[in-house]
Amino acid sequence: MGKFDDLPETRRRGLERMEQVYGFDMTDGTGDFFRYTADHLFADIWERPGLSDRDRRLLLIGLLSGSGGADVLGIQVPAALAAGELDAEELREIVIFLSHYAGWPNGARINSIVENAVAQASRPPK
Incomplete structure (x- = not known):
């Protein structure tokens, strides 16, 4: 049960x-x-059919980046990494791309979230 x-x-x-x-x-x-x-x-x-979880995650990360939703990005980015939907290289590429559209200050926040998630994921479990 x-x-x-x-x-x-x-x-x-x-x-x-x-x-x-x-x-x-x-x-x-x-x-x-x-x-x-x-x-x-x-x-x-x-x-709903029609989009993969990865598609939804990419859309959500883009939307949150543009609207300053760092709090929810702090959930979505590590979850995407843990689920294998996006890897560290892809997340870093997303930061570079979105920084040019969402603005550099938002990009800096996204970068911090991504780098923290990547560092956390690479740590051995306790």
Whole structure:
């Protein structure tokens, strides 16, 4: 039996997908914002055919870079690296490319996030 089996089907699928996308354990939450996030965004939108997870991740990284979403980039970049959707070389290339469109200060923030994620991923597990 899975840890989300006692939840409604949509919530279970959403939480499982959130764990897959983010790369860390999730717990059920409360309130409308969490409901829309788990039940709609992850159980529905992230499950739609037509785009791969890598495609979605690239789009999201670009959008977050342009809008100054460093907090969410701090989740998405390490998750993309851990999932094997993007490697260190590709992430570094994304930084160079996006810096020219999102602005150098945003690029510097993205670069810090990427380099921290790469360093963290290359450390041996404790």
